[in-house]
Amino acid sequence: MRYWLMKTEPTTFSVEDLAAAPRRTTGWDGVRNYQARNMLRDQMKRGDEAFLYYSSTEVPGIVATMRVVREGYPDPTAFDRKDHHYDPDSRRDDPRWFMIDVQLKRRLKRVIPLSELRAHAGRELRGMALLRPGNRLSVTPVSEQEWQFILALE
DNA sequence: GCCAACGTTGGC
DNA sequence: GCCAACGTTGGC
Numbered sequence: 442m443r444y445w446l447m448k449t450e451p452t453t454f455s456v457e458d459l460a461a462a463p464r465r466t467t468g469w470d471g472v473r474n475y476q477a478r479n480m481l482r483d484q485m486k487r488g489d490e491a492f493l494y495y496s497s498t499e500v501p502g503i504v505a506t507m508r509v510v511r512e513g514y515p516d517p518t519a520f521d522r523k524d525h526h527y528d529p530d531s532r533r534d535d536p537r538w539f540m541i542d543v544q545l546k547r548r549l550k551r552v553i554p555l556s557e558l559r560a561h562a563g564r565e566l567r568g569m570a571l572l573r574p575g576n577r578l579s580v581t582p583v584s585e586q587e588w589q590f591i592l593a594l595e
Numbered sequence: 596g597c598c599a600a601c602g603t604t605g606g607c
Numbered sequence: 608g609c610c611a612a613c614g615t616t617g618g619c
Contacts, residue, residue: 574599575600575601
């Protein structure tokens with residue numbers, strides 16, 4: 442079993458939206474980056490857990506944990522001409538973009554801010570993908586040690 | 596709103 | 608295959 446971190450902008454999709462969704466589950470569609478695509482398609486497995494992370498907000502940070510409930514499958518928004526994430530180069534018989542389904546496990550008792558994660562970048566969270574300079578990936582791996590350490594901060 | 600860090604695109 | 612231009616991300 443592996444651990445991940447998935448970014449969302451709360452104005453686009455929030456933990457409240459996820460909590461209100463049927464079975465507290467949502468399809469994580471719209472990812473249009475090859476590195477992230479590869480993780481969604483090939484590496485994220487049923488039962489893996491993921492942090493829900495808020496970006497582009499007053500206090501960026503981790504707000505919840507989620508569980509992977511469906512493994513990679515073609516992202517239909519890429520086929521939809523009217524969708525913001527439409528990609529004419531992705532075809533149904535040769536899909537380019539993939540998505541997974543995630544279920545809310547639980548909200549954290551408090552937001553763990555990015556600034557607090559950074560404060561541990563020199564030791565426990567050294568090498569954490571999220572903290573690497575210039576990181577922009579919307580999906581990043583989290584090691585088991587990082588996962589446990591961050592939950593202990595809670 | 597600024598801007599650094601990337602990824603992508605396309606001319607050559 | 609190189610690289611400049613451009614678009615996007617996301618912290619601050």
